[in-house]
Amino acid sequence: MLRDDGPLAGVPAAGRLPLPEPLLLAAALLVAVPGAALLPGWLDGAAAGTADGAAAGAAWTWPWAWVAAGLVLAVLGRFGGVPARLAWPAPALLRAVEYGAVLVLAGGSAGSYGLLAALAFHHYDVVYRLQLLHRGPPRWFEVATGGWPGRMVLLVVAAASGQLDRLVAPAAIVLGAVFVTESVVTWRRAA
Amino acid sequence: MTAVVLLALRASDDGQPAALLDHDGVPTIARLLAQLDAQDADPARIVVVTRPAWLEAVAAAVSGVEVRGVDRTAALRLAAGHDPDEALVVLDGHVVADEVALGRLVDVGARGTAAALVADGARADGVPVRVTRGRVVAAGSDHHRLAHGSHRAPGGLRVAAADRARLADLVERLVALDLPQVPAGEDLVALLLVGLVRDGVPVTATVLPAGSVWRRVDTRAELVDAHAQQAAVDPERVRLDAAVKSDDGFFTTFLVSSYSRYVARWAARRGLHPDQVTVASLLVGLVAAAAFALGTLPGMVAGAVLLQVAFMLDCVDGQLARYTRRFTVRGAWLDSVSDRAKEYAVLAGLALGGVRTDGDETVWLLAGAALALQTFRHVLDLGYAEQQRADVARAVVRPLEDLDDVASFWERVPLATPARVEPPIVVRTSTPASACVDAGSSLARSAVATLRRAEDVPVLKWAKRIVVLPIGERFALISLVAVFGSPRAVFVALLAWGGLATAYTLGGRLIRSVA
Numbered sequence: 045m046l047r048d049d050g051p052l053a054g055v056p057a058a059g060r061l062p063l064p065e066p067l068l069l070a071a072a073l074l075v076a077v078p079g080a081a082l083l084p085g086w087l088d089g090a091a092a093g094t095a096d097g098a099a100a101g102a103a104w105t106w107p108w109a110w111v112a113a114g115l116v117l118a119v120l121g122r123f124g125g126v127p128a129r130l131a132w133p134a135p136a137l138l139r140a141v142e143y144g145a146v147l148v149l150a151g152g153s154a155g156s157y158g159l160l161a162a163l164a165f166h167h168y169d170v171v172y173r174l175q176l177l178h179r180g181p182p183r184w185f186e187v188a189t190g191g192w193p194g195r196m197v198l199l200v201v202a203a204a205s206g207q208l209d210r211l212v213a214p215a216a217i218v219l220g221a222v223f224v225t226e227s228v229v230t231w232r233r234a235a
Numbered sequence: 236m237t238a239v240v241l242l243a244l245r246a247s248d249d250g251q252p253a254a255l256l257d258h259d260g261v262p263t264i265a266r267l268l269a270q271l272d273a274q275d276a277d278p279a280r281i282v283v284v285t286r287p288a289w290l291e292a293v294a295a296a297v298s299g300v301e302v303r304g305v306d307r308t309a310a311l312r313l314a315a316g317h318d319p320d321e322a323l324v325v326l327d328g329h330v331v332a333d334e335v336a337l338g339r340l341v342d343v344g345a346r347g348t349a350a351a352l353v354a355d356g357a358r359a360d361g362v363p364v365r366v367t368r369g370r371v372v373a374a375g376s377d378h379h380r381l382a383h384g385s386h387r388a389p390g391g392l393r394v395a396a397a398d399r400a401r402l403a404d405l406v407e408r409l410v411a412l413d414l415p416q417v418p419a420g421e422d423l424v425a426l427l428l429v430g431l432v433r434d435g436v437p438v439t440a441t442v443l444p445a446g447s448v449w450r451r452v453d454t455r456a457e458l459v460d461a462h463a464q465q466a467a468v469d470p471e472r473v474r475l476d477a478a479v480k481s482d483d484g485f486f487t488t489f490l491v492s493s494y495s496r497y498v499a500r501w502a503a504r505r506g507l508h509p510d511q512v513t514v515a516s517l518l519v520g521l522v523a524a525a526a527f528a529l530g531t532l533p534g535m536v537a538g539a540v541l542l543q544v545a546f547m548l549d550c551v552d553g554q555l556a557r558y559t560r561r562f563t564v565r566g567a568w569l570d571s572v573s574d575r576a577k578e579y580a581v582l583a584g585l586a587l588g589g590v591r592t593d594g595d596e597t598v599w600l601l602a603g604a605a606l607a608l609q610t611f612r613h614v615l616d617l618g619y620a621e622q623q624r625a626d627v628a629r630a631v632v633r634p635l636e637d638l639d640d641v642a643s644f645w646e647r648v649p650l651a652t653p654a655r656v657e658p659p660i661v662v663r664t665s666t667p668a669s670a671c672v673d674a675g676s677s678l679a680r681s682a683v684a685t686l687r688r689a690e691d692v693p694v695l696k697w698a699k700r701i702v703v704l705p706i707g708e709r710f711a712l713i714s715l716v717a718v719f720g721s722p723r724a725v726f727v728a729l730l731a732w733g734g735l736a737t738a739y740t741l742g743g744r745l746i747r748s749v750a
Contacts (some may be wrong), residue, residue, distance in 0.1 A: 046618065129748050132618040139614050143607035151600040159584065160603050161579050164570075164610045171617055172571050176564045231565065 046135040046174065047169065050191015052122050053183065060123045066130050068121030069137035076114025077144030080107040087184030108203035111145045139167060142192045149203040158183060162220035163195075169227045177234050178194045189201070237341065238316050239276055241267065242294050242390075243328035244307075245420035245453055252289045253420070253453035254294055256326035258462050262296045263452060264328040271335065272385060274341045280321075283328065284313045307421065308410050314423050315406040319399040327390030329451050331461040335473045336447040340391045342560065348398045349439040350374075350428050351391030360450050361389030362425040368620075368627050371438040376425040378414045379638050386442065388449050390424045398436050405430035408635055419453075433635045437628070444477035453597060463540075469591050475500060478558035485697045486707035491550050498547070499554035502606060509556040513569045516548035520577030524584030530591035538584065539714035545577055546710045574706065579606055582726070589722030601726035608733045609709075615737075619744060640705040679746045686743065704736040 047053075061068075084105045115232075118141050126134070143160055150156040170180050180186075190198065202208040242256035243264055254264035264283070271281065281300040285293045290304030303313060316323040324341055340351045350371050353359050363384025365373040366527050374388060375381030409430055431438050443449050448465045452458045478499060479492045502512060523541035526534045552570055556562055582602045589598040686699075701708060712732065716725045 046614075046621075059462070061285055093432065129622075132622040133615060135618050136611050136615040140607070140611045143603075143610065146606060147600060147603050152597045153599050154583075154586070156604070157583060157599050157603045160606050161583070164575070164579065164606060167610065167614065168575050170570065172568050183471055234564070 046171065046180075047138055048170065048186065048191050049122065050134075050189070050194045051187050052119070052191060052193055053186060055122075061120060061125065064130070065121045065124035065126045065136065066133055068117055068124045069134060070142065072114045072117035072121060073137055073141050073144065074114075075117060076111045076141050077148055078144070079114065080110035080148045083110060099113075106204070107148055108200050111149060111196070111203070112200045114141060114145065115193070115200065118196075119193055138192050142196060145196055146198055149199060150208050150212045153209070153212060155209075155216055158216030158220065159212055162216050162223055165220065165227075166223040169223070173227075173230070174218045177230075181226060181230070189222065237276065237280065237322045237324055238318060239271060239281040239324045239326065239341075240282045240314050240315060240316060241281065241326050241328040242310070242314065242423055243283055243289065243327050244310060244423065245327065245451070246418075247329075247453045247455075252285060252293060252328075253451075254285075255292060256329070256452065256455055256458050258458050263331060263458065263690060264293070265296055267326070267328065267330060267332070268297055268300065270332070270334060271341065272335055273627055274338060276324075282313065282316075284310050285328075287728055307416065311406050311410055311423060311426075314427060315402050316394075316399065319403065320396055321399075322396050323394045323399060323402070325392045325394070325427060327422075327451050329453055330390055330449060331452050331458070331465060332391075332449040333447050333465055333468055333470055333473070335470050335477065336443045336449045338560075339441055339443055340393055343387075345393070346395055347439050348395045348431060348436055349441040350388050351393075351449065352386040352388055352440050352442045354442065354445070355384060359389075361386040361387035362428075364388045364428070365460045366440040366442075368624055369440055370627055371428070371432055371440050372627060373633075374425065374429045374432050376429045377417050377422050378426070386440065388425060388428055389449050390422065391449070392424050392428055392431075393441075394427075394431070398431070401434055401436055402427070402431065405434050405635065412636060430635055433632055433637075435632045439574075444473050446473045474558060478554040480553065480557075484618050484703075484705035484707045485701045486711050487550060487705070490711075491547055491707060492554070495547050495550045496554055496558075499551045499558055502555050503553060503559050507555070509552045509559075509561060510563075510566050510569055512548055512552035512555055513566065513573050516545050516552060517573040517577060519548060520545035520573075521580055524577075524580040527581060527584035527593070527722070528587035530588035530722075532718075534588060535717045538581070539718045542577075542710055542714050543583060546707065549574060549577075578609070578706075578709070582606060585713075585717060585722035592721075598723050598726065601723060601730070605726045605729045605733070608730060608737070612733065612737055612740075615741070634668060660728065682726055682746050702736060702739050704732050 084107050088105045118138065121134075143163065146156055146159055146163075150159070172179055187194075189195070199208070202211050241254075241264060243252050247253040247256055247558040254267075256265075259261070268278075268281070272278065278299045283293060283297055283300055283302045285302065287304035287306070290302060293304075293686065294302040303309075305313060314325055316325075326340075336351070340349070350364070352364060352366065352371070353361065362375045363381045364371050364375070364386050365381065365383060366385050372386075373381055373384075375384065401598045406427075409426060412428075428438065439641050446468060447470075448461065449469055450457070450464075451462045453462050475496050479488075479496055483492065519541055523538045523545055526538035526541060528534070549570070552566075556566060582605055584597050586602040590596055665743075704712075709729065712728055713725055716728050720728075
């Protein structure tokens with residue numbers, strides 16, 4: 045619930061891979077955020093310096109490709125083993141991957157800040173709800189809003205098709221409205 | 236509906252009931268009953284339990300309540316109360332307490348099982364108990380030995396209606412244990428507390444406000460001393476001081492709470508509700524964000540000042556709720572959400588102001604990074620706290636019959652007093668790898684011990700709290716750097732200090748996980 049897994053939430057998965065989840069998530073974070081921010085530039089520069097520049101424009105120069113790779117690692121992480129005493133950083137790492145990906149791919153505009161604020165509102169609201177009401181949002185809602193896997197897939201697709209800058213602000217408004225409405229409705233009913 | 240059981244089983248040094256020692260002609264137990272009456276306790280639901288030999292004397296001293304003179308077994312059963320559908324308060328009849336302390340335990344609004352506790356110290360009275368994450372995890376009694384206590388339980392217990400059935404069961408088990416008699420009078424409250432804790436019932440640690448009085452008195456000299464202590468206490472002062480959280484950051488504690496408590500009291504007198512103060516704080520915060528968005532220096536100054544006002548009001552709403560003992564779930568949610576809304580609105584305002592002054596949109600990237608970092612830290616902290624709570628709840632509970640209790644190795648959470656954690660004795664064949672792990676582990680343990688000892692040195696204790704950049708320090712940083720620097724500088728400062736704080740906290744937690 046805290047993890048906001050969306051469609052992955054119901055899947056019984058822990059322990060299928062021999063690798064520990066925190067490790068995979070940390071790797072996902074490194075690839076998706078500093079990786080996507082820095083590596084395309086370096087590799088592009090390195091390629092241009094060597095051969096005929098034909099390598100420029102290849103997949104590794106696209107930040108969204110690195111974010112996609114990070115996303116794959118994060119999803120794999122969901123299927124990794126979880127050593128009991130190291131399970132606590134997982135939700136935070138998932139937040140870092142998602143928010144970091146938004147910053148890398150769409151950062152530098154009011155719209156991307158708005159998107160982050162909408163996501164942060166929902167994530168904080170879920171935490172406080174769990175602490176105070178001992179229940180989270182309904183499962184269908186979590187799936188419908190995508191969870192981190194769903195939203196990140198949309199993010200990568202939008203970035204790949206070049207539409208991300210146009211879509212960020214509307215997405216922030218829509219998502220923000222949806223999250224706030226659901227929260228208010230729940231709290232009205234609970235109070 | 237709360238039932239109250241008063242135990243007058245303790246003998247004073249002259250063999251008479253300690254509860255009948257009188258001060259100014261009023262026996263202790265009569266005074267206690269009057270205080271309970273002032274707390275709106277229903278006399279029909281109060282039972283005084285005493286020894287058969289003292290029945291007449293005690294019945295004469297109290298009026299209007301039922302008195303029973305019974306032996307120890309029946310006393311235990313009576314202490315568990317009759318009607319299982321109501322909450323129960325069990326008190327020692329020879330307690331001298333002020334109304335603030337008593338009110339905490341008898342608090343009709345509170346739910347859940349709780350034990351009244353005082354901090355361990357020279358003057359502290361009662362059996363030692365160990366508290367972790369707000370819960371009593373171990374307790375001693377006249378028969379159960381406890382090592383490494385953090386607080387003391389001076390004879391006050393509240394049992395929620397939901398836990399009454401378990402209380403009745405464990406009383407039968409206590410009776411079956413046939414523990415040796417204690418001539419001077421047994422501490423039955425402690426025995427019940429041990430029973431509840433050993434049965435796995437979550438017992439909240441209700442630590443009585445510092446400066447309030449709660450003492451059990453069994454000699455005349457102590458009685459005089461206790462009343463002198465009580466006379467010196469200003470209940471209003473105690474209630475006001477207790478309204479302030481003791482674990483806040485440096486900036487909050489010294490630069491805000493020192494005066495915000497008076498604002499809280501003023502608000503209480505005006506009949507304001509904590510939620511109203513929360514909303515006011517949010518509105519002022521939003522105006523601060525708008526001021527920052529202007530981008531001009533006057534805008535920065537106005538925003539900085541308004542932000543501090545908003546923060547002060549935010550401290551007030553919590554203090555008001557604690558002062559008036561009015562807690563609501565919705566209020567807690569509103570408080571937390573409005574904190575986040577203020578902070579992230581202010582960051583947006585600063586970014587807008589930054590774009591207005593130099594037209595560079597990349598400042599939004601820095602703002603977003605600051606938001607992301609802060610959220611990351613919060614979720615990290617919350618995940619860690621959840622795991623610790625789960626650890627405490629899942630802990631292996633020693634059976635009631637076990638009269639010994641040593642700090643067990645699973646307790647990785649810090650104890651209130653620095654204690655030497657004894658590792659389990661394990662016979663292992665030693666390999667180079669395991670030797671490395673052992674060396675690292677013992678190094679980690681000494682690091683943890685050093686960090687804990689630092690809590691005793693005030694400068695280090697506050698330094699630790701400042702490093703982690705709590706909300707007070709964050710808002711102060713934003714205000715200062717906005718005025719003397721620029722929006723961009725604010726974000727850089729938040730990211731730099733926040734990054735350091737994250738590394739510090741993570742490092743500490745990782746060390747503790749391997750200790």
